[in-house]
Amino acid sequence: MNLPKQWRLKGQRYRLEGQRHSDGRVRFPAQPAKLGEASDAWQPYQLANTGELYSWTAQRSNRNEFDHEPIVLVGMIKLADGCMITAQLTDCEPSELQIGMAMEAVTRSWGKVGDDDLLVYGYKFRPKLAD
């Protein structure tokens, strides 16, 4: 059980909280300043929740927490603000996926943690629904 960790990560997982630099660069997740950076160079920023599929895979051999799922879809999404993010893909089949297709973020269950089956939620991406 790692309750404190799940609590600590709620900003990035529920709200896609990252950071934006004064020069316009965006990064995810929020993190301490790198060596040589001013401590206030990066400010809190909520990432764009849409983007394009940059790459993807359909995993058929999975680790124990995900072994009950026959296929785990994972993708990399280049968001509208330029930030890259890796996420599980949902609401789609592998045959539907095309690099470059429009994607949007949703909040979904990531699974259960620990002996008490704590439900952990976070971001996933799906093919963008028509406006």
Added chain:
Amino acid sequence: MNQVFIAGTACTAVREHYDRSLLDLALEALHGAVGSLDPSLIQALYVGNALGDTLSEQSQLGAYIAGAAGLNCEAVRVEAAGASGALALRQGYLAIASGQADVVVVLGVEKATDKLDAALQAALALGLDGELERALGLTLTGAWALLMQRYLHEYQLPATAFAPFAVNAHANGAGNRHALYRFAINAQKWANAGQIAEPLNMLDCSTVADGAAAVVLVSQRYAREIAQPIAIVGSATSSTNVALAQRPDLLWLEAAAASGNNALQQAKLKRDAINIIELSDPHGIAAALSLEALGYAERGHATQLAAEGVIAKDGALPLATAGGYKARGDVGGATGVYQVVELVAQLRGQAGANQIANAKTALAQCLGGVGATAVTHILQVAEV
């Protein structure tokens, strides 16, 4: 910097050694490498291991193995996922080069089969970013698949372009008695294999198995006593972001390029001086991106080296001559030491059916995770 030489080497067969422990495998390799050398001369033991605390539930492997071997010396476990063994070799190299020691032993050991596959996948995924990749279910194989999918898209290639890497590895594994898979495959069999993590299929994925390999490193003081000394003329490591999404260029293995260039520069060699090469090649995409990072192919063109036979035993740059990850078997954190044991056999003319004629200079590069850590060593036949 003092010169560093490789004396004894040994490795166990790579197998699913259900009847043997991590310690059994480690001791077999140590006995083989140390041979008749007086153990009291050994000043340090560097153990490369990635998964011991997770899969064998044993930490402090330096002291654990040193104690079992009867060594009371500096004993350190080095961890950098799949690059653990290569990084342990670098620590041993630095100990001799700096003058701190005259004789050290480097051991790579991995015991993967004490737990079932799903637990192994979980352990291997520890080499990814825990919060940004592993937590959402990405596996190490899946991470390489993300790179391959993008590569196929960018360079408009079919997945079958990667088949020659596995075909080459299996052809060579057939001649290595230590290899896990000692049979050849062909491109048709590769194309018919089932998917593991699309677009990576079963015959484009290595099998993680058990094994241990060891080398004894000595200074010039002892090199004259070695029958066929091999010098380490280049040693360099570098790192980059673990999380794929935080890399500026998904298809460029920055650490591999930096460590390769630095090792060649140290050795004062051009890349075409290398006669034989070992890379981290659990999948064709890994071999291809490493070849590009090292400058042997333009970006997007590495599969041509495989298709044209450049990496074959009779090619200009033989790769994976003992079977590589795919056929010798993927020994996790022990791999970097296996690579060097295999290359030393080549440089000493002891590689049997897989011997490359007139091999004098060899390069081994080993990656941790998806190339977040890269370690490169260059070996050369020495005259002392």
